Amino acid sequence: MTMSNTILFAVIAIGILALVFGLVLGYASIRFKVEGDPLVDQIDAVLPQTQCGQCGYPGCKPYAEAIADGDDINKCPPGGEATIKKLADLMGVEPKPLDAAHGEEDVKKVAFIREDECIGCTKCIQACPVDAILGAAKHMHTVIAEECTGCDLCVDPCPVDCIDMVPVTQTTSTWKWDFSSSPKGDIPVKMVS
Amino acid sequence: MYPSFDSIIENLNAGKTYTFPGGVHPDDRKSLSNKDSIISPSIPPLLVIPLRQHIGSDGVCCVEVGEHVLKGQPLSQSSSPFSVPVHAPTSGEVVAIAPHVVAHPSGLTEMCVSIKPDGKDTWCELSPLTDYVEQDKSELVARICQAGISGMGGAGFPTHIKTSTSKPVEFLVLNGIECEPYITSDDRLMREHAWQIRQGLDILTHLISPKAIIVAVEDNKPEALEALNIACQDKDEYRVVSVETKYPAGGEKQLIQVLTGREVPRNGLPADVGVMMFNVGTCYAIADAILHGKPLIDRIVTVTGEAVKAPRNFKTMLGTPVSHLLEAAQYNPKKQKAPKVIMGGPMMGFTLSDATIPVIKTTNCLLVPSKKELVDDNAERACIRCSACADACPASLLPQQMFWHAKAKEYDKAEEYDLFDCIECGACAYVCPSEIPLVHYYRQAKAEIRLQRDEKNKAEKAKQRFEARNARLEREKLEREEKHRKAKEARLAANKAKEQAALNKEQTSPAPSDAKDKVAAALARAKAKKAALQAGNADTTSEVSETSPPTDDKKAQVAAAIARAKAKKAAQASNSTEQAVDATNTDTTSDDKKAKIAAAVARAKAKKAAQASNSTEQAVDATNTDTASDDKKAKIAAAIARAKAKKAAQQSDSQTQTVETNSDAPNAEQSPSVNSGTDDKTSDNDEQDEKKARIAAAVAKAKEKKAKQAQLEQSSEQSSSPQDASDSVVDDKKARIAAAVAKAKAKKAAQAKADSERENNTE
Numbered sequence: 044m045t046m047s048n049t050i051l052f053a054v055i056a057i058g059i060l061a062l063v064f065g066l067v068l069g070y071a072s073i074r075f076k077v078e079g080d081p082l083v084d085q086i087d088a089v090l091p092q093t094q095c096g097q098c099g100y101p102g103c104k105p106y107a108e109a110i111a112d113g114d115d116i117n118k119c120p121p122g123g124e125a126t127i128k129k130l131a132d133l134m135g136v137e138p139k140p141l142d143a144a145h146g147e148e149d150v151k152k153v154a155f156i157r158e159d160e161c162i163g164c165t166k167c168i169q170a171c172p173v174d175a176i177l178g179a180a181k182h183m184h185t186v187i188a189e190e191c192t193g194c195d196l197c198v199d200p201c202p203v204d205c206i207d208m209v210p211v212t213q214t215t216s217t218w219k220w221d222f223s224s225s226p227k228g229d230i231p232v233k234m235v236s
Numbered sequence: 237m238y239p240s241f242d243s244i245i246e247n248l249n250a251g252k253t254y255t256f257p258g259g260v261h262p263d264d265r266k267s268l269s270n271k272d273s274i275i276s277p278s279i280p281p282l283l284v285i286p287l288r289q290h291i292g293s294d295g296v297c298c299v300e301v302g303e304h305v306l307k308g309q310p311l312s313q314s315s316s317p318f319s320v321p322v323h324a325p326t327s328g329e330v331v332a333i334a335p336h337v338v339a340h341p342s343g344l345t346e347m348c349v350s351i352k353p354d355g356k357d358t359w360c361e362l363s364p365l366t367d368y369v370e371q372d373k374s375e376l377v378a379r380i381c382q383a384g385i386s387g388m389g390g391a392g393f394p395t396h397i398k399t400s401t402s403k404p405v406e407f408l409v410l411n412g413i414e415c416e417p418y419i420t421s422d423d424r425l426m427r428e429h430a431w432q433i434r435q436g437l438d439i440l441t442h443l444i445s446p447k448a449i450i451v452a453v454e455d456n457k458p459e460a461l462e463a464l465n466i467a468c469q470d471k472d473e474y475r476v477v478s479v480e481t482k483y484p485a486g487g488e489k490q491l492i493q494v495l496t497g498r499e500v501p502r503n504g505l506p507a508d509v510g511v512m513m514f515n516v517g518t519c520y521a522i523a524d525a526i527l528h529g530k531p532l533i534d535r536i537v538t539v540t541g542e543a544v545k546a547p548r549n550f551k552t553m554l555g556t557p558v559s560h561l562l563e564a565a566q567y568n569p570k571k572q573k574a575p576k577v578i579m580g581g582p583m584m585g586f587t588l589s590d591a592t593i594p595v596i597k598t599t600n601c602l603l604v605p606s607k608k609e610l611v612d613d614n615a616e617r618a619c620i621r622c623s624a625c626a627d628a629c630p631a632s633l634l635p636q637q638m639f640w641h642a643k644a645k646e647y648d649k650a651e652e653y654d655l656f657d658c659i660e661c662g663a664c665a666y667v668c669p670s671e672i673p674l675v676h677y678y679r680q681a682k683a684e685i686r687l688q689r690d691e692k693n694k695a696e697k698a699k700q701r702f703e704a705r706n707a708r709l710e711r712e713k714l715e716r717e718e719k720h721r722k723a724k725e726a727r728l729a730a731n732k733a734k735e736q737a738a739l740n741k742e743q744t745s746p747a748p749s750d751a752k753d754k755v756a757a758a759l760a761r762a763k764a765k766k767a768a769l770q771a772g773n774a775d776t777t778s779e780v781s782e783t784s785p786p787t788d789d790k791k792a793q794v795a796a797a798i799a800r801a802k803a804k805k806a807a808q809a810s811n812s813t814e815q816a817v818d819a820t821n822t823d824t825t826s827d828d829k830k831a832k833i834a835a836a837v838a839r840a841k842a843k844k845a846a847q848a849s850n851s852t853e854q855a856v857d858a859t860n861t862d863t864a865s866d867d868k869k870a871k872i873a874a875a876i877a878r879a880k881a882k883k884a885a886q887q888s889d890s891q892t893q894t895v896e897t898n899s900d901a902p903n904a905e906q907s908p909s910v911n912s913g914t915d916d917k918t919s920d921n922d923e924q925d926e927k928k929a930r931i932a933a934a935v936a937k938a939k940e941k942k943a944k945q946a947q948l949e950q951s952s953e954q955s956s957s958p959q960d961a962s963d964s965v966v967d968d969k970k971a972r973i974a975a976a977v978a979k980a981k982a983k984k985a986a987q988a989k990a991d992s993e994r995e996n997n998t999e
Contacts, residue, residue, distance in 0.1 A: 087699075090695075091691075091695055092694075092695035092696070092698040092699040092702070093698065094698065094699075094702045102702060102706075103699070103702075104699075172702050172705065173698045173701040173702050173705065174701050174704070174705050175701070190697070190698070190701060192694075192698045213342070213344060214344060214346075215338070215340045215342055215344050215346060217687060217690070218340070218341075218342040218344060218683065219680065219683045219684055219687060220341065220676065220679045220680035220683050
């Protein structure tokens with residue numbers, strides 16, 4: 044008798060607990076529902092945002108969506124190996140070498156308009172995905188180097204080929220400590236103490 | 237919580253200090269250079285003054301090449317609050333403003349002003365401010381800024397930013413620790429210029445109004461301590477404190493911890509714990525700037541190491557090339573494997589890439605080590621996880637973990653181990669038994685992380701711009717579509733309005749409709765199309781339909797045939813269709829031949845009358861009176877009228893002919909409808925419009941003439957199909973003749989100009 048009572052109480056208690064937790068979880072799932080696909084945003088955050096279209100998609104976000112849908116992660120030359128590695132981590136897949144069909148990793152460059160030769164056709168302005176080119180019709184154009192992502196998209200439309208892609212010059216503020224060019228261990232005091 | 241002010245003062249009075257974790261005790265090697273007094277080297281043949289010598293942004297150069305500058309003259313202007321100017325260290329000529337290798341481990345170039353000294357060392361006009369106590373504090377701060385003073389201990393933070401703090405300061409600390417081995421510049425400065433340091437301290441005290449003032453000197457510099465004690469003896473509130481020698485006690489955060497037991501929070505400033513700290517060199521420069529008006533143009537630099545014969549301190553002009561100082565200290569290259577000069581101390585300095593690099597405001601030491609003083613670059617061995625570095629770290633970090641992650645380029649994990657709290661003191665590298673240059677890994681990792689942050693920010697900005705651009709393009713597209721849609725609507729509305737206007741007019745001429753009407757309508761449509769093409773006026777089209785309708789059975793059928801042919805083409809012109817249909821209603825009144833003939837006669841008469849400039853009413857009257865005449869007479873009259881009209885037309889009388897064309901052509905039904913009681917309403921119609929319409933119709937007809945002739949066969953076939961088949965042949969003939977005549981007339985008439993009066997008369 045006591046035995047069956049104990050079992051009964053246990054079953055009732057567990058049942059009530061299950062009900063309570065079920066309600067809490069059910070409420071939480073509605074109250075804290077996540078809208079949208081956070082994965083796409085995460086992938087988009089990893090991509091370099093050059094908007095160059097070398098991956099075959101019209102911008103970084105569409106490529107992020109494609110990756111989320113299962114496309115390859117090695118189609119982004121501006122991002123290079125570092126981006127592929129991050130994407131591999133994020134997607135839980137093996138990193139693979141950059142797909143050469145989409146271009147090769149290069150040093151960072153910015154567009155430069157040879158202003159004497161510019162005829163002011165505004166074609167490059169229309170091509171620039173980030174509005175980094177200033178100018179008006181029949182007036183000289185120029186690139187805002189700070190805003191240029193180095194996507195190359197302005198080079199082809201130029202009818203007079205006056206746009207160069209120049210490598211970004213290193214300054215003391217963008218310099219990376221390079222072991223191959225600067226000696227490592229200079230703590231001379233170690234030897235004498 | 238951290239110790240309270242009172243307990244700290246108590247401790248200081250008792251001669252007790254706190255301590256910081258870790259720390260090392262390297263051989264200080266200061267005796268190499270601290271025995272001799274400070275001397276000034278000769279003026280170098282060329283001074284190279286970088287425009288940026290401190291943390292913050294560049295100033296804007298305000299001299300030109302070829303300009304002669306005086307000693308102490310500003311070379312740049314501070315453009316932002318975080319920028320301080322640089323000054324000419326001696327008088328001379330500006331020979332270049334160009335990028336030059338600067339004191340940076342990268343060996344990269346930055347913008348520099350090169351001055352060729354004239355050897356006279358002429359000062360510009362100075363304006364000392366001896367009564368600074370009377371002056372406004374903001375004036376003093378501005379002076380400090382204009383003198384180009386930035387922290388001379390190492391980091392180079394602009395001093396005027398610190399002195400203009402608004403936070404309450406409990407402790408003003410003068411940092412005379414100089415804990416790094418070899419360096420003795422502050423030591424010598426304190427020994428030789430204690431009084432000026434005291435003066436600078438007075439100024440800072442006046443500016444900051446702290447509760448307590450501490451002068452901290454490490455206990456391995458007894459002479460400096462003594463000198464400062466003497467200098468500060470008349471003021472009790474100046475506490476000269478001797479601090480236990482331990483590297484890196486001279487670090488700002490470490491010294492605060494030693495003196496007050498308080499820890500500066502991460503990402504925080506000393507002011508957050510109520511402390512403000514200045515280097516003795518900065519203090520000396522402040523006194524110079526205020527009391528003597530001299531800007532910061534020189535500093536004490538220790539040139540030491542076993543590869544120089546005469547290591548000592550030099551009062552060096554900023555911009556002096558390192559090679560000039562090495563010469564003054566009698567550098568002996570034979571003692572080195574390869575030429576190597578370290579700027580800064582042995583623990584935190586960096587190797588210079590070029591001997592022409594100039595001395596800047598933060599250069600406290602040039603170390604020229606001999607072979608035996610240097611660690612072999614390739615001595616690095618594997619980490620043995622001894623954790624000696626963690627014990628030595630003054631910031632309580634885990635250097636070993638940061639090293640692993642930095643080496644593996646797992647920068648986010650290195651950051652998790654608080655990489656950015658590392659002060660790069662080098663204590664960990666000093667104790668490392670595997671000779672791992674830990675600090676270099678941290679520096680590299682920090683630079684990489686900063687760069688990645690920059691890139692991330694840039695990417696974010698690019699993304700925003702990209703999205704903004706897309707949004708703009710989308711918006712422009714919508715705007716364009718909206719514009720097009722509105723234009724279309726406006727067009728439709730205009731058309732509708734015209735239709736409505738036409739309809740209103742047409743409603744004034746009511747008409748029963750039957751099968752014939754449709755034929756008439758078709759014809760009207762065809763005409764309307766042509767008319768529309770030429771006149772470009774929808775109203776005109778409708779009027780034409782209204783006024784030029786064939787209603788007689790036979791004629792109508794002929795006309796219908798023609799009309800059908802035309803209608804095929806006309807079908808393409810959708811615009812006029814409805815109007816034509818409307819017209820159908822109005823054109824319906826079928827009357828007998830007589831009426832038409834009479835009408836023709838009447839018109840002919842009217843024409844004459846019109847030519848005689850008669851009024852409309854007369855014409856109408858004529859029409860009414862002649863309506864009763866019988867067939868033959870009517871026909872004859874009509875014929876005469878036509879003949880006359882022909883001549884008249886040839887005399888370039890366009891309007892009448894046009895009207896006659898309408899009436900004589902198979903589609904002449906206007907007059908009967910007038911007779912049947914609608915004349916008032918008809919005359920109500922817009923005369924102008926009708927006139928135009930008719931002209932247009934006439935022109936159209938003329939053009940269509942050839943086409944009609946070609947289609948005549950077909951027309952006659954079709955004409956037999958309608959109801960009144962018996963009369964059709966005769967009437968066909970007549971109709972054709974009439975039509976031909978009309979067309980001929982119309983052709984001529986089309987060439988003529990419009991005349992509204994006559995048009996009205998025919999009405």
